[in-house]
Amino acid sequence: MAGSRPDRTRKRPDTYHHGDLRRALVHEAAKTMQAHGVERLTLRAVGDRLGVSRTALYRHFADKATLLAAVAREGFISLRGELLTAWQGAGRGLEGLDAMGIAYVQFAITHPAHYRVMFGGFIDSGIKDPEFEEQASAAFQVLVDALIALQREGLVRRDEPRQLAQFVWATVHGVAMLGIDGQLQHQHADARDLIQYAVDRLRAALAPRD
Amino acid sequence: MAGSRPDRTRKRPDTYHHGDLRRALVHEAAKTMQAHGVERLTLRAVGDRLGVSRTALYRHFADKATLLAAVAREGFISLRGELLTAWQGAGRGLEGLDAMGIAYVQFAITHPAHYRVMFGGFIDSGIKDPEFEEQASAAFQVLVDALIALQREGLVRRDEPRQLAQFVWATVHGVAMLGIDGQLQHQHADARDLIQYAVDRLRAALAPRD
Protein backbone atom coordinates (compact mmCIF):
# COMPACT_ATOMS: atom_id res chain seq x y z
CA MET A 1 0.00 0.00 0.00
CA ALA A 2 1.66 3.15 -1.25
CA GLY A 3 1.13 6.08 1.04
CA SER A 4 1.68 8.51 -1.77
CA ARG A 5 -0.88 10.94 -0.43
CA PRO A 6 -1.93 11.49 3.11
CA ASP A 7 -4.54 8.91 2.18
CA ARG A 8 -8.05 10.23 2.81
CA THR A 9 -9.74 7.31 1.10
CA ARG A 10 -9.39 4.48 3.58
CA LYS A 11 -12.16 2.08 4.45
CA ARG A 12 -12.53 3.37 7.94
CA PRO A 13 -12.37 7.15 7.78
CA ASP A 14 -11.21 7.74 11.31
CA THR A 15 -10.69 11.38 10.56
CA TYR A 16 -14.29 12.16 9.65
CA HIS A 17 -14.48 14.36 12.68
CA HIS A 18 -12.39 17.24 11.46
CA GLY A 19 -14.89 19.85 12.41
CA ASP A 20 -18.04 19.07 10.51
CA LEU A 21 -18.96 15.87 12.26
CA ARG A 22 -22.15 17.62 13.18
CA ARG A 23 -23.06 18.15 9.57
CA ALA A 24 -22.06 14.59 8.72
CA LEU A 25 -24.30 13.26 11.48
CA VAL A 26 -27.31 15.17 10.24
CA HIS A 27 -26.68 14.06 6.69
CA GLU A 28 -26.21 10.42 7.60
CA ALA A 29 -29.28 10.41 9.84
CA ALA A 30 -31.39 11.92 7.07
CA LYS A 31 -30.09 9.34 4.62
CA THR A 32 -30.83 6.26 6.70
CA MET A 33 -34.22 7.70 7.67
CA GLN A 34 -35.05 8.18 4.02
CA ALA A 35 -34.00 4.61 3.28
CA HIS A 36 -35.53 2.70 6.18
CA GLY A 37 -37.95 5.03 7.97
CA VAL A 38 -37.61 7.06 11.13
CA GLU A 39 -38.41 4.26 13.51
CA ARG A 40 -35.50 2.22 12.20
CA LEU A 41 -32.99 5.00 12.75
CA THR A 42 -30.52 4.14 15.50
CA LEU A 43 -27.78 6.39 16.79
CA ARG A 44 -25.40 3.45 16.99
CA ALA A 45 -25.75 2.69 13.28
CA VAL A 46 -25.19 6.33 12.41
CA GLY A 47 -21.99 6.36 14.42
CA ASP A 48 -20.78 3.10 12.91
CA ARG A 49 -21.52 4.31 9.40
CA LEU A 50 -19.39 7.35 10.04
CA GLY A 51 -16.58 5.34 11.60
CA VAL A 52 -17.08 7.09 14.87
CA SER A 53 -17.99 6.03 18.38
CA ARG A 54 -21.65 5.55 19.18
CA THR A 55 -21.48 8.28 21.76
CA ALA A 56 -19.55 10.79 19.72
CA LEU A 57 -22.67 12.64 18.70
CA TYR A 58 -23.37 13.70 22.25
CA ARG A 59 -20.66 16.31 21.72
CA HIS A 60 -22.90 17.93 19.11
CA PHE A 61 -26.46 17.10 20.11
CA ALA A 62 -28.16 16.88 23.46
CA ASP A 63 -30.03 13.74 22.50
CA LYS A 64 -31.76 11.92 19.67
CA ALA A 65 -34.65 14.37 19.57
CA THR A 66 -32.26 17.25 19.02
CA LEU A 67 -30.61 15.42 16.15
CA LEU A 68 -34.01 14.80 14.60
CA ALA A 69 -34.83 18.47 15.03
CA ALA A 70 -31.71 19.33 13.05
CA VAL A 71 -32.77 16.91 10.33
CA ALA A 72 -36.21 18.48 10.27
CA ARG A 73 -34.65 21.92 10.05
CA GLU A 74 -32.77 20.85 6.93
CA GLY A 75 -36.04 19.60 5.52
CA PHE A 76 -37.68 22.98 5.95
CA ILE A 77 -34.78 24.64 4.18
CA SER A 78 -35.17 22.27 1.22
CA LEU A 79 -38.92 22.68 1.18
CA ARG A 80 -38.63 26.45 1.17
CA GLY A 81 -36.29 26.22 -1.80
CA GLU A 82 -38.69 24.01 -3.74
CA LEU A 83 -41.58 26.36 -3.06
CA LEU A 84 -39.67 29.41 -4.17
CA THR A 85 -38.49 27.68 -7.32
CA ALA A 86 -42.02 26.60 -8.17
CA TRP A 87 -43.50 30.03 -7.51
CA GLN A 88 -40.95 31.85 -9.59
CA GLY A 89 -40.66 29.15 -12.26
CA ALA A 90 -44.37 29.40 -12.97
CA GLY A 91 -44.13 33.16 -13.34
CA ARG A 92 -45.92 33.89 -10.08
CA GLY A 93 -49.64 34.69 -10.33
CA LEU A 94 -52.33 32.07 -9.75
CA GLU A 95 -50.33 29.60 -11.79
CA GLY A 96 -47.48 30.18 -9.37
CA LEU A 97 -49.76 29.34 -6.46
CA ASP A 98 -50.83 26.13 -8.16
CA ALA A 99 -47.22 25.22 -8.79
CA MET A 100 -46.37 25.76 -5.14
CA GLY A 101 -49.12 23.44 -4.03
CA ILE A 102 -47.99 20.74 -6.41
CA ALA A 103 -44.34 21.19 -5.47
CA TYR A 104 -45.26 20.95 -1.80
CA VAL A 105 -46.98 17.59 -2.19
CA GLN A 106 -44.25 16.42 -4.50
CA PHE A 107 -41.66 17.14 -1.82
CA ALA A 108 -43.65 15.27 0.80
CA ILE A 109 -44.22 12.09 -1.19
CA THR A 110 -40.64 12.11 -2.44
CA HIS A 111 -39.22 12.37 1.09
CA PRO A 112 -41.92 10.81 3.27
CA ALA A 113 -39.69 10.00 6.24
CA HIS A 114 -38.13 13.42 6.21
CA TYR A 115 -41.53 15.04 5.96
CA ARG A 116 -42.86 13.00 8.83
CA VAL A 117 -40.05 14.13 11.08
CA MET A 118 -40.87 17.71 10.18
CA PHE A 119 -44.53 17.34 11.15
CA GLY A 120 -44.99 14.03 12.89
CA GLY A 121 -44.61 15.28 16.43
CA PHE A 122 -41.17 13.79 16.93
CA ILE A 123 -39.82 17.13 17.96
CA ASP A 124 -41.85 17.43 21.14
CA SER A 125 -43.53 20.76 20.45
CA GLY A 126 -42.85 23.50 22.92
CA ILE A 127 -39.28 22.41 23.53
CA LYS A 128 -38.23 22.49 19.89
CA ASP A 129 -35.16 24.60 19.29
CA PRO A 130 -35.48 28.08 17.89
CA GLU A 131 -33.51 27.20 14.77
CA PHE A 132 -36.15 24.62 13.91
CA GLU A 133 -38.94 27.10 14.44
CA GLU A 134 -37.08 29.69 12.42
CA GLN A 135 -36.77 27.58 9.29
CA ALA A 136 -40.31 26.30 9.60
CA SER A 137 -41.72 29.79 9.56
CA ALA A 138 -39.32 30.84 6.82
CA ALA A 139 -40.89 28.18 4.62
CA PHE A 140 -44.35 29.31 5.67
CA GLN A 141 -43.46 32.89 4.91
CA VAL A 142 -42.94 32.06 1.25
CA LEU A 143 -46.62 31.20 1.05
CA VAL A 144 -47.66 34.29 2.98
CA ASP A 145 -45.65 36.53 0.68
CA ALA A 146 -47.11 34.92 -2.40
CA LEU A 147 -50.64 35.43 -1.14
CA ILE A 148 -49.95 39.06 -0.31
CA ALA A 149 -48.64 39.60 -3.81
CA LEU A 150 -51.76 38.02 -5.26
CA GLN A 151 -53.96 40.18 -3.06
CA ARG A 152 -52.23 43.28 -4.39
CA GLU A 153 -53.06 42.20 -7.93
CA GLY A 154 -56.67 41.65 -6.93
CA LEU A 155 -56.42 37.91 -7.62
CA VAL A 156 -57.09 36.74 -4.09
CA ARG A 157 -59.65 37.90 -1.54
CA ARG A 158 -58.32 40.39 0.99
CA ASP A 159 -58.62 38.37 4.17
CA GLU A 160 -55.94 38.44 6.82
CA PRO A 161 -52.92 37.02 4.93
CA ARG A 162 -51.67 34.72 7.67
CA GLN A 163 -55.05 33.13 8.16
CA LEU A 164 -55.42 32.75 4.43
CA ALA A 165 -52.00 31.14 4.29
CA GLN A 166 -52.76 28.78 7.16
CA PHE A 167 -55.86 27.61 5.36
CA VAL A 168 -53.98 26.90 2.15
CA TRP A 169 -51.18 25.28 4.07
CA ALA A 170 -53.60 23.03 5.93
CA THR A 171 -55.06 21.82 2.67
CA VAL A 172 -51.81 20.92 0.96
CA HIS A 173 -50.46 19.53 4.23
CA GLY A 174 -53.53 17.35 4.51
CA VAL A 175 -53.15 16.05 0.98
CA ALA A 176 -49.48 15.33 1.64
CA MET A 177 -50.13 13.52 4.91
CA LEU A 178 -52.95 11.39 3.54
CA GLY A 179 -50.78 10.55 0.57
CA ILE A 180 -47.84 9.49 2.72
CA ASP A 181 -50.12 7.45 4.92
CA GLY A 182 -51.37 5.46 1.95
CA GLN A 183 -54.89 6.58 2.73
CA LEU A 184 -55.68 7.63 -0.81
CA GLN A 185 -55.03 4.38 -2.62
CA HIS A 186 -58.40 2.64 -2.66
CA GLN A 187 -59.69 4.44 -5.71
CA HIS A 188 -56.58 4.20 -7.88
CA ALA A 189 -56.25 7.89 -7.01
CA ASP A 190 -53.12 9.11 -5.30
CA ALA A 191 -51.85 12.32 -3.77
CA ARG A 192 -50.74 13.63 -7.13
CA ASP A 193 -54.25 13.41 -8.53
CA LEU A 194 -55.78 14.89 -5.42
CA ILE A 195 -53.49 17.92 -5.26
CA GLN A 196 -54.32 18.62 -8.87
CA TYR A 197 -57.99 18.75 -7.98
CA ALA A 198 -57.29 20.59 -4.73
CA VAL A 199 -55.48 23.55 -6.30
CA ASP A 200 -58.49 23.90 -8.53
CA ARG A 201 -60.89 24.04 -5.58
CA LEU A 202 -58.51 26.38 -3.75
CA ARG A 203 -58.84 28.89 -6.54
CA ALA A 204 -62.57 29.02 -5.90
CA ALA A 205 -62.00 29.27 -2.17
CA LEU A 206 -59.58 32.17 -2.55
CA ALA A 207 -61.43 34.10 -5.23
CA PRO A 208 -62.08 37.76 -4.35
CA ARG A 209 -65.50 38.74 -3.12
CA ASP A 210 -67.42 39.94 -6.16
CA MET B 1 -64.88 -0.40 53.84
CA ALA B 2 -67.60 -2.99 53.96
CA GLY B 3 -67.06 -5.97 51.70
CA SER B 4 -70.78 -6.24 51.18
CA ARG B 5 -70.39 -7.27 47.56
CA PRO B 6 -68.03 -9.84 46.00
CA ASP B 7 -65.42 -7.13 45.94
CA ARG B 8 -64.47 -6.19 42.41
CA THR B 9 -62.39 -3.27 43.56
CA ARG B 10 -59.20 -4.82 44.81
CA LYS B 11 -55.80 -3.30 44.22
CA ARG B 12 -54.48 -6.07 42.05
CA PRO B 13 -57.24 -7.49 39.89
CA ASP B 14 -55.66 -10.85 39.18
CA THR B 15 -58.74 -12.07 37.39
CA TYR B 16 -58.80 -9.38 34.73
CA HIS B 17 -58.19 -11.99 32.09
CA HIS B 18 -61.57 -13.67 32.09
CA GLY B 19 -62.03 -13.44 28.38
CA ASP B 20 -61.88 -9.78 27.50
CA LEU B 21 -58.21 -9.24 28.24
CA ARG B 22 -57.93 -8.18 24.64
CA ARG B 23 -60.42 -5.39 25.16
CA ALA B 24 -58.76 -4.42 28.43
CA LEU B 25 -55.38 -4.20 26.72
CA VAL B 26 -56.68 -1.91 24.01
CA HIS B 27 -58.41 0.29 26.55
CA GLU B 28 -55.40 0.51 28.84
CA ALA B 29 -53.05 1.22 25.94
CA ALA B 30 -55.31 4.00 24.70
CA LYS B 31 -55.49 5.48 28.18
CA THR B 32 -51.76 5.64 28.84
CA MET B 33 -51.16 6.94 25.33
CA GLN B 34 -53.65 9.69 25.91
CA ALA B 35 -51.95 10.56 29.19
CA HIS B 36 -48.27 10.37 28.24
CA GLY B 37 -48.04 10.19 24.47
CA VAL B 38 -47.48 7.29 22.11
CA GLU B 39 -43.73 7.21 22.43
CA ARG B 40 -43.99 6.66 26.18
CA LEU B 41 -46.28 3.67 25.82
CA THR B 42 -44.58 0.44 26.90
CA LEU B 43 -46.10 -3.00 26.73
CA ARG B 44 -44.59 -3.85 30.10
CA ALA B 45 -46.40 -1.01 31.84
CA VAL B 46 -49.67 -2.00 30.22
CA GLY B 47 -49.29 -5.54 31.49
CA ASP B 48 -48.36 -4.39 34.98
CA ARG B 49 -51.29 -2.00 35.12
CA LEU B 50 -53.61 -4.86 34.31
CA GLY B 51 -51.99 -7.19 36.83
CA VAL B 52 -50.91 -9.50 34.06
CA SER B 53 -47.62 -10.78 32.75
CA ARG B 54 -45.72 -8.57 30.36
CA THR B 55 -45.99 -11.19 27.67
CA ALA B 56 -49.65 -12.03 28.13
CA LEU B 57 -50.70 -9.75 25.32
CA TYR B 58 -48.91 -11.89 22.74
CA ARG B 59 -51.85 -14.26 23.04
CA HIS B 60 -54.06 -11.53 21.59
CA PHE B 61 -51.79 -9.43 19.39
CA ALA B 62 -48.95 -10.33 17.11
CA ASP B 63 -46.84 -7.40 18.27
CA LYS B 64 -46.94 -3.80 19.43
CA ALA B 65 -47.90 -2.50 16.00
CA THR B 66 -50.96 -4.73 15.94
CA LEU B 67 -52.04 -3.48 19.34
CA LEU B 68 -51.65 0.09 18.12
CA ALA B 69 -53.70 -0.77 15.06
CA ALA B 70 -56.49 -1.95 17.35
CA VAL B 71 -56.27 1.31 19.29
CA ALA B 72 -56.43 3.25 16.04
CA ARG B 73 -59.43 1.23 14.96
CA GLU B 74 -61.27 2.24 18.13
CA GLY B 75 -60.38 5.83 17.35
CA PHE B 76 -62.00 5.65 13.95
CA ILE B 77 -65.15 4.23 15.47
CA SER B 78 -65.32 7.14 17.93
CA LEU B 79 -64.55 9.66 15.21
CA ARG B 80 -67.28 8.29 13.01
CA GLY B 81 -69.74 8.62 15.87
CA GLU B 82 -68.77 12.24 16.50
CA LEU B 83 -69.14 13.09 12.83
CA LEU B 84 -72.57 11.51 12.57
CA THR B 85 -73.75 13.26 15.72
CA ALA B 86 -72.52 16.61 14.44
CA TRP B 87 -74.08 16.15 11.01
CA GLN B 88 -77.45 15.14 12.36
CA GLY B 89 -77.38 17.47 15.34
CA ALA B 90 -76.98 20.46 13.05
CA GLY B 91 -79.92 19.35 10.93
CA ARG B 92 -77.78 18.29 7.99
CA GLY B 93 -77.42 20.80 5.14
CA LEU B 94 -74.45 23.13 4.83
CA GLU B 95 -74.63 23.82 8.55
CA GLY B 96 -74.28 20.07 9.06
CA LEU B 97 -71.14 20.07 6.94
CA ASP B 98 -69.68 22.93 8.97
CA ALA B 99 -70.50 21.08 12.18
CA MET B 100 -68.73 17.97 10.93
CA GLY B 101 -65.58 19.93 10.16
CA ILE B 102 -65.58 21.50 13.58
CA ALA B 103 -66.31 18.19 15.31
CA TYR B 104 -63.48 16.56 13.39
CA VAL B 105 -60.89 19.06 14.56
CA GLN B 106 -62.38 19.01 18.03
CA PHE B 107 -61.86 15.25 18.17
CA ALA B 108 -58.25 15.55 17.03
CA ILE B 109 -57.18 18.22 19.49
CA THR B 110 -59.03 16.50 22.32
CA HIS B 111 -57.30 13.17 21.67
CA PRO B 112 -54.01 14.15 20.05
CA ALA B 113 -52.13 10.94 20.83
CA HIS B 114 -54.99 8.80 19.67
CA TYR B 115 -55.32 10.85 16.51
CA ARG B 116 -51.64 10.57 15.78
CA VAL B 117 -51.76 6.80 16.00
CA MET B 118 -54.62 6.82 13.52
CA PHE B 119 -52.68 8.87 10.98
CA GLY B 120 -49.08 9.12 12.09
CA GLY B 121 -47.77 6.18 10.14
CA PHE B 122 -47.36 3.92 13.16
CA ILE B 123 -49.42 1.26 11.48
CA ASP B 124 -46.96 0.55 8.69
CA SER B 125 -49.27 1.13 5.73
CA GLY B 126 -49.78 -1.80 3.45
CA ILE B 127 -49.63 -4.34 6.25
CA LYS B 128 -52.37 -2.76 8.31
CA ASP B 129 -55.12 -5.18 9.22
CA PRO B 130 -58.38 -5.16 7.32
CA GLU B 131 -60.37 -4.26 10.44
CA PHE B 132 -58.37 -1.06 10.69
CA GLU B 133 -58.96 -0.23 7.07
CA GLU B 134 -62.63 -1.05 7.44
CA GLN B 135 -63.29 1.42 10.24
CA ALA B 136 -61.19 4.11 8.63
CA SER B 137 -63.25 4.01 5.47
CA ALA B 138 -66.47 3.77 7.48
CA ALA B 139 -65.59 7.12 9.03
CA PHE B 140 -64.69 8.51 5.63
CA GLN B 141 -67.96 7.25 4.21
CA VAL B 142 -69.93 9.51 6.56
CA LEU B 143 -68.40 12.48 4.78
CA VAL B 144 -69.01 11.01 1.35
CA ASP B 145 -72.67 10.36 2.15
CA ALA B 146 -73.14 13.87 3.47
CA LEU B 147 -71.66 15.38 0.34
CA ILE B 148 -73.85 13.22 -1.88
CA ALA B 149 -76.91 14.38 0.04
CA LEU B 150 -75.85 17.99 -0.41
CA GLN B 151 -75.29 17.44 -4.10
CA ARG B 152 -78.84 16.11 -4.43
CA GLU B 153 -80.14 19.31 -2.87
CA GLY B 154 -78.08 21.36 -5.26
CA LEU B 155 -75.97 22.81 -2.43
CA VAL B 156 -72.66 21.37 -3.54
CA ARG B 157 -71.09 21.16 -6.98
CA ARG B 158 -71.54 17.84 -8.73
CA ASP B 159 -67.95 16.64 -8.91
CA GLU B 160 -67.06 13.04 -8.26
CA PRO B 161 -68.16 12.57 -4.62
CA ARG B 162 -65.11 10.65 -3.42
CA GLN B 163 -62.70 13.20 -4.82
CA LEU B 164 -64.77 15.99 -3.32
CA ALA B 165 -64.70 14.18 0.02
CA GLN B 166 -60.96 13.62 -0.14
CA PHE B 167 -60.42 17.32 -0.70
CA VAL B 168 -62.59 18.27 2.29
CA TRP B 169 -60.97 15.58 4.40
CA ALA B 170 -57.49 16.79 3.50
CA THR B 171 -58.36 20.30 4.62
CA VAL B 172 -59.78 19.38 8.02
CA HIS B 173 -57.06 16.78 8.49
CA GLY B 174 -54.46 19.42 7.76
CA VAL B 175 -55.98 21.83 10.26
CA ALA B 176 -56.09 19.07 12.85
CA MET B 177 -52.50 18.00 12.28
CA LEU B 178 -51.09 21.52 12.34
CA GLY B 179 -53.07 22.17 15.49
CA ILE B 180 -51.77 19.06 17.24
CA ASP B 181 -48.25 19.89 16.16
CA GLY B 182 -48.44 23.30 17.81
CA GLN B 183 -47.71 24.89 14.48
CA LEU B 184 -50.53 27.41 14.70
CA GLN B 185 -49.63 29.12 17.91
CA HIS B 186 -47.49 32.06 16.83
CA GLN B 187 -50.37 34.37 16.08
CA HIS B 188 -52.51 33.65 19.15
CA ALA B 189 -54.62 31.69 16.68
CA ASP B 190 -55.23 28.02 17.26
CA ALA B 191 -56.83 25.13 15.41
CA ARG B 192 -60.28 26.11 16.65
CA ASP B 193 -60.03 29.53 15.04
CA LEU B 194 -58.60 28.14 11.85
CA ILE B 195 -61.28 25.48 11.34
CA GLN B 196 -63.89 28.17 11.79
CA TYR B 197 -62.34 30.12 8.96
CA ALA B 198 -61.71 26.98 6.93
CA VAL B 199 -65.32 25.79 6.85
CA ASP B 200 -66.17 29.23 5.55
CA ARG B 201 -63.67 28.94 2.73
CA LEU B 202 -64.77 25.39 2.05
CA ARG B 203 -68.27 26.64 1.33
CA ALA B 204 -66.87 28.78 -1.43
CA ALA B 205 -64.76 25.92 -2.73
CA LEU B 206 -67.73 23.56 -2.86
CA ALA B 207 -70.32 25.97 -4.22
CA PRO B 208 -72.12 24.72 -7.34
CA ARG B 209 -71.04 26.03 -10.69
CA ASP B 210 -73.30 28.97 -11.50
Add this chain to the structure above:
DNA sequence: ACCTGAACACCGTTCAAGT
Protein backbone atom coordinates in the same frame (compact mmCIF):
# COMPACT_ATOMS: atom_id res chain seq x y z
C1' DA C 1 -12.09 20.32 23.30
C1' DC C 2 -13.25 16.04 21.49
C1' DC C 3 -13.69 11.13 21.40
C1' DT C 4 -13.72 6.24 23.42
C1' DG C 5 -15.31 1.97 25.87
C1' DA C 6 -17.59 -0.01 29.33
C1' DA C 7 -21.61 0.10 31.90
C1' DC C 8 -26.62 1.12 33.10
C1' DA C 9 -31.45 1.07 32.68
C1' DC C 10 -34.89 -0.01 29.61
C1' DC C 11 -37.29 -1.97 25.79
C1' DG C 12 -39.93 -5.63 22.49
C1' DT C 13 -39.99 -10.32 21.71
C1' DT C 14 -39.10 -15.49 22.11
C1' DC C 15 -39.65 -19.77 24.23
C1' DA C 16 -39.70 -23.62 27.30
C1' DA C 17 -42.40 -24.52 31.11
C1' DG C 18 -46.38 -24.44 33.98
C1' DT C 19 -51.84 -24.80 34.78
Add this chain to the structure above:
DNA sequence: ACCTGAACACCGTTCAAGT
Protein backbone atom coordinates in the same frame (compact mmCIF):
# COMPACT_ATOMS: atom_id res chain seq x y z
C1' DA D 1 -56.04 -22.51 25.47
C1' DC D 2 -53.92 -19.22 28.20
C1' DC D 3 -50.38 -17.31 31.07
C1' DT D 4 -45.63 -17.06 33.37
C1' DG D 5 -40.57 -16.17 34.09
C1' DA D 6 -36.29 -16.17 32.48
C1' DA D 7 -33.55 -15.05 28.73
C1' DC D 8 -32.05 -12.62 24.33
C1' DA D 9 -30.90 -8.97 21.38
C1' DC D 10 -31.18 -4.23 21.06
C1' DC D 11 -31.63 0.51 22.26
C1' DG D 12 -30.48 5.64 24.20
C1' DT D 13 -27.69 7.66 27.49
C1' DT D 14 -24.06 8.39 31.21
C1' DC D 15 -19.49 8.78 32.76
C1' DA D 16 -14.79 8.05 33.94
C1' DA D 17 -10.87 7.79 31.22
C1' DG D 18 -7.97 8.71 27.42
C1' DT D 19 -5.63 12.13 23.74
